[in-house]
Amino acid sequence: MSRTTVHDLTQGSVKTQLWRMTWPMLIAMSMMMTFNFVDAYFVSLLGTAELAAFSFTFPVTFTVISLVIGLGVGTSATVASSQGKGDCELARHQGGVAVVLSAVLVMLLCALVWLLHDGIFVLIGADQATLPVIAQFMDVWLIGGVFVAFPMVGNAVLRANGNTRLPSMVMASSAAMNVILDPILIFGWGPVPAMGLTGAALATVLAYAFSSVIILYMLFIQMKAIAWKASWRCRLQSAKTILAIGLPASSSNMLTPVAMAGMTAIIAQYGHEAVAAFGVGGRLESLVTLVILTLSMTLPPFISQNYAAGRHDRVRQAYLGTIKFVLIFQGAVYLLLLLLSSFIGDAFGQDKAVAEIIVLLVAILPLAYGAQGVVILxxxxxxxxxxxxxxLGLNLVRLFVMYLPLAFIGGRVAGLTGVFVGAAIANLITGVIAWRTVCGQLCPVKEPTTEEPNESTV
Structure with missing residues (x-):
């Protein structure tokens, strides 16, 4: 019977270990972010109204995804900690609990969004004419939302074991499938009718469903990386441990789309063209910060395993080295975006006003992506x-003490340009706060004063 291979992250070169974990995920994340960008491009061809409606969906869909990301964080930290302590069997059962728990919570959240659909989007800033267009996308997406949970949490289990190649293959395959299905389902092809925004949602759901089948088969059947045959006491304790980290992490992640909704409402004051441009900017941000997002997935299991094993020197080295790299890399990315800003505006702005706002956004917001990366990592x-x-506290400060207030004040002072400048300044300030916060925890690192809860023998 094959078993999943557990990679020991507490030995060997820190740079080598992080590179081995990061490069497969970077390739997969590139494809995932590309498909998000392709989604926006194909929808933009439908018209400004459809692109604006699509932009309104982003804070809501990302709220669901943020819940899963947070549960993945809790799963990764919990499973990696058990692996670092040498308890592989407990790690398997914790992974099984995480998969079931995430599916249940996602279904509940999707049902809630379904019931409150119109009220949510009106609160964000959508008008009555836009609501039916938004529903074309959301009705399908919410039905298939549960398929978001399985690949994300399943991949978190594998990353906690130091395995990033399989997650990267699953993510890349899912992204490729989405890119292929997008033009077919949005515009129609042969016997397939043109479905517009409904087709964009269906392409995403089918891609997630495909990756769910693959990852669950690999985890349960082939690799035996997760298990469920444990005492209820063990299951409950595992769920408690995962949620102790996962719920605050989910809350922290879910603050981002809430703030994004607030930002969308601020920008909606400047017209549908501004909302459409901001939607493109959100997907551009996901693409050009993919190195940050990838490291935010591969750094935590490395830190958890080494911290649990008492290798605090390796934790400090990994964090400080990663932050330095991200600041340099994102600085280079900003210069490249400045050179390509006009091209990006023309490609995604079918309307001249939309194109001009995209160019303005690209010139301002990416300047602070490096600092934003410091906060994320x-x-x-x-x-x-x-x-x-x-x-959670750090994210609260970034979004609700800095980001939204400074964007609002900037808008009052200098219009849409001021909104973007205020948001960039907020990220720069919070990056410094985040750096000092983590350094305060790591330099010097104090020994844990309390032990992990003793989860009962499986």
Whole structure:
């Protein structure tokens, strides 16, 4: 009977270990972010109204995804910690609990969004004419929302074991399938009718369903990486441990789409063209910060395993080295975006006004993506250190003390340009705060004062 291979992350070169974990995920994340960008491009061809409606869906769909990402963070930290302590059997059962728990919570959240659909989007800033267009996408997406849970949490289990190649293959395959299905289902092909926004949602759901089947088969059947035959006491304790990190992490992640909704409402004051451009900007941000997002997935299991094993020197080295790399890399990305800003605006702005706003956005917001990366990686590091409340507080400060207030004030002072400048300044300030917060936890690192709860023998 084959078993999943557990990679020991507490030995060997820190740079080599992180590179081995990161490069497969980077390839997969590139494809995932590309398909998000392709989604926006194909929808933009439908018209400004459809692109604006599509942009309104992003805060809501990302709220569901953020819940799953947070549960994945809790899963990764919990399973990696058990692996670092040498308890592989407990790690398998924790992974099984995580998969079931995430599916149940996602279905409940999707049902809630379904019931409150119109009220949510009106609150964000959508008008009555836009609501039916938004529903074309959301009705399908919410039905298939449960398929978001399985690949994300399943991949978190594998990353906690130091395995990033299989997750990267699953993510890349899912992204490729989405890219292929998008033009077919949106515009029609042969016997397939043109479905517009409904087709865009269906392409995404089918891609997630495909990756769900693959990852569950690999986890349960082939690799035996997760299990469910444990005492109820063990299951409940595993769920408690996962949620102790996962719920604050989910709350922290879900603050982002809530703030995004607030930002969308601020920008909606400047017209549908501004909302459409901001929607493109959100997907552009996901694409050009994919190195940050990838490291936020591979750094936590490394930190958790080493912290649990007492290798605090390796934790410090990994965090500080990663932050330095991200700041340099994102600086280079910003210069490239400045050169390509006009091209990006023309490609995604079928309307001249939309194109001009995209160019303005690209010139301002990416300047602070490096600082934003410091916040993201600091949050993931704090979660990996089992300090999720620190991460939650940091995100609260970034979004609701800095980001939204400064964007609002900037808009009052200098219009749409001021909104973007205020948001960029907020990220720069919070990046410094995040750096000092994590350094305060790591330099010097204090020994844990309390032990993990003793989860009963399986």
């Amino acid at each position: 600091s949050n993931s590091s704090l979660n990996a250190l089992h300090k999720p409340m620190f991460a």
